[in-house]
Amino acid sequence: MEKNIKVLVKFYGYLVKGEGELFEEMEVPPGTNVKKVVDRFSRKHCASITGSSGTFTQKNIEQTHVVMLNGLSMEKDRQLTSIVRDGDQITIFLPICGG
Amino acid sequence: MKSEKYKNIILRVDLARKKFEKEEIDQSKILKFIGGRGLGAKILFDELKPGTDPQSPDNKLIFLAGPMIGTGAPWAPKYCVETKSPLTGTILMSLAGGFFGAGMRNSGYDGFILEGRSEEPDYLWINDGKVEFRKASHLRGKLTDDCQETIRQELGGDKNIQIACIGPAGEKGVRFASIISGYRAVGRGGAGLVLASKNLQAIAVNGTRKVPLVQPGPFRELQTAIRKKARGVERLVMFGKYGTPRNQLIVNERGLFPTRNYQGGMFEGIHEVSYIKQQERLIRKTTCHSCPVACGNLTKARAPYEGFETEGPEYETFWAFGAHCGNTNIDAVIAADRLCDQFGMDTISTGNGIGFAMECAEKGLLSKADLGGLDLKFGNHQAMVEMVRRIGNRQGLGDLLAEGTRRAAEKIGGNSIHFAMQVKGMEIPAYDPRGAKSMALTYSTSPRGGCHERGLISRETFGTPPYLDPLSIEGKGAVAQFYHDRTAFLDSLGYCIFPPNNGGMDFQEVASLFSFVVGEPFPELDLFKAGERIWNLERLFNFREGLTGKDDALPPRLLKEPMPAGPAKGHIVELDTLLKDYYKVRNWDEKGVPRPEKLKELDLEEEGKAALGWKKT
Numbered sequence: 001m002e003k004n005i006k007v008l009v010k011f012y013g014y015l016v017k018g019e020g021e022l023f024e025e026m027e028v029p030p031g032t033n034v035k036k037v038v039d040r041f042s043r044k045h046c047a048s049i050t051g052s053s054g055t056f057t058q059k060n061i062e063q064t065h066v067v068m069l070n071g072l073s074m075e076k077d078r079q080l081t082s083i084v085r086d087g088d089q090i091t092i093f094l095p096i097c098g099g
Numbered sequence: 100m101k102s103e104k105y106k107n108i109i110l111r112v113d114l115a116r117k118k119f120e121k122e123e124i125d126q127s128k129i130l131k132f133i134g135g136r137g138l139g140a141k142i143l144f145d146e147l148k149p150g151t152d153p154q155s156p157d158n159k160l161i162f163l164a165g166p167m168i169g170t171g172a173p174w175a176p177k178y179c180v181e182t183k184s185p186l187t188g189t190i191l192m193s194l195a196g197g198f199f200g201a202g203m204r205n206s207g208y209d210g211f212i213l214e215g216r217s218e219e220p221d222y223l224w225i226n227d228g229k230v231e232f233r234k235a236s237h238l239r240g241k242l243t244d245d246c247q248e249t250i251r252q253e254l255g256g257d258k259n260i261q262i263a264c265i266g267p268a269g270e271k272g273v274r275f276a277s278i279i280s281g282y283r284a285v286g287r288g289g290a291g292l293v294l295a296s297k298n299l300q301a302i303a304v305n306g307t308r309k310v311p312l313v314q315p316g317p318f319r320e321l322q323t324a325i326r327k328k329a330r331g332v333e334r335l336v337m338f339g340k341y342g343t344p345r346n347q348l349i350v351n352e353r354g355l356f357p358t359r360n361y362q363g364g365m366f367e368g369i370h371e372v373s374y375i376k377q378q379e380r381l382i383r384k385t386t387c388h389s390c391p392v393a394c395g396n397l398t399k400a401r402a403p404y405e406g407f408e409t410e411g412p413e414y415e416t417f418w419a420f421g422a423h424c425g426n427t428n429i430d431a432v433i434a435a436d437r438l439c440d441q442f443g444m445d446t447i448s449t450g451n452g453i454g455f456a457m458e459c460a461e462k463g464l465l466s467k468a469d470l471g472g473l474d475l476k477f478g479n480h481q482a483m484v485e486m487v488r489r490i491g492n493r494q495g496l497g498d499l500l501a502e503g504t505r506r507a508a509e510k511i512g513g514n515s516i517h518f519a520m521q522v523k524g525m526e527i528p529a530y531d532p533r534g535a536k537s538m539a540l541t542y543s544t545s546p547r548g549g550c551h552e553r554g555l556i557s558r559e560t561f562g563t564p565p566y567l568d569p570l571s572i573e574g575k576g577a578v579a580q581f582y583h584d585r586t587a588f589l590d591s592l593g594y595c596i597f598p599p600n601n602g603g604m605d606f607q608e609v610a611s612l613f614s615f616v617v618g619e620p621f622p623e624l625d626l627f628k629a630g631e632r633i634w635n636l637e638r639l640f641n642f643r644e645g646l647t648g649k650d651d652a653l654p655p656r657l658l659k660e661p662m663p664a665g666p667a668k669g670h671i672v673e674l675d676t677l678l679k680d681y682y683k684v685r686n687w688d689e690k691g692v693p694r695p696e697k698l699k700e701l702d703l704e705e706e707g708k709a710a711l712g713w714k715k716t
Contacts, residue, residue: 010352012345012348020340020341020374060333068353071352071354071665071666073353075566075568091349094337095334095349095561095562095563096334096345096561097555097563097596097597098338098345098346098414098561098597099350099415099530099555099557099560099561
């Protein structure tokens, strides 16, 4: 059996215990795609995230957040079929205009 | 109750003779140019003689509050100052939020046209329609906060009095001197120097005049509905929570956060100068007039910069004194931001210039004597903050940097112009266009020079939906045009661009609100047409001043040095191809000159004739 790989997930979303970022290194089997990593992250953390209308849900992330793999946005970001590699970084964020 | 018609009253002030008169702007001009930025461009085009020295009494300084300001419509605080820039020699439109714009309209005027030059330092006091010239010699040399408070006390101490003033940077001739009101700045391009050259220290406004609304009933109904809807828009609520600095981390992850004078696009020290650290120093949230979002952050520095409090720093300032200078000390960023506001000078140009000087020092283009005893290397926050003071005082190397990076590079020589990060003389801000190709079009074609605010293409910079590949050049001309025209009409109305771009309101709603203000039907498409008209008129102004399509340029670094690392690794800006596409979409010729048929379509034939010598067809 192949050894699991490590990916770093960075969440710049709404409020996570008072502040807007959460990082977690996740171990996943080889061949895992970005969507599976995002789903696993969401299931684990949604309960601890507060959105503007109360408890955050996985649906919030699917509908409103952008996912990047190593800094590049995923086109039509529901098609997250790219296979992750060891050391990849996945960023999940609520896109906002303001600069 | 319906009033007869929409009235737009401008106060024209002859500073030399201390005379003034009221003028009413014709409604047809409002429908063509909207107000604010658009109306200012029209007045400046019609009234300013080509070739005017920006610092001469012949230059005009026009303050305009767009038609939505002070109406109660949410997110419309941004008044515009229009003039010919002493930094770039181009048309300058510089906008600021806060409360001064609403104060102008409550004082009884929608704008001021300042002409000539006062013999002695003066300030203007405009209160419920009355105009008074007051002596200002005792205000010379004061920092902007002191100047504002002194004036307020002289006028009776009413907290509702709004004051826009210059500081020592304007008095000493810093080419990117700003005008400060409260903590907010008419920041870019040197409007503060033009005000100083008119010997006018400040304008104070107050009053209780009602802002004109032709159809107040439907206006209030719609603006109330917009406010209600906005409370549930996730992106807006989050924008209010953290404000603009939150996007630093996103732009850095996307690999286009300029680092050490654009030598890279990812700053390893980003988390030390982030919004999270800012929130730890938060005193309270702040807001502009009529804004339910309240994105501002009043922030307090810690040792060794205790004593500095600032509203901000905003995203660009965080960058200018953070990644751009390789600095990881957030308290130094807060101090530098506050010093810029107190001296009255633009944070982007100041920080950009210091980062430029740091690279010059690194490359041996500045001697120890040039540096005046400062160890001006990337990451040295003490030297950075001291250099802010020296620029404000025009002291030593600061005297050279106060001229702007283009002029400084011409003096320093070597290959420094290669990495002087400016366009048309204006220092560019915090998005590297090697990683966001449409932004190359905003920087290169922006009428006032290298700025982001004339078209912040958020789909590239921040990844806002719908998806757009920031590294592709396909179809970017049309994308840029859309943002440029949209920003032109939002600026002219007096809107902050962020809430409409974060789902706060759609453009049909914007058009409806405007039509209720002026009492005329105004479809959404007409807004875009007005935006296009304004953008073309501003270009005609610049062409009449002698600029050409060749001035649609970028610093050589962005065209020749591939991005060294990150998502945009290996990318340069393919500017010629991008411009070719943009000119085609704009219906400009291959040299970037608007074609006669385009000017006819926009009803700008007379202006085209004046600027380009064409005959009306």
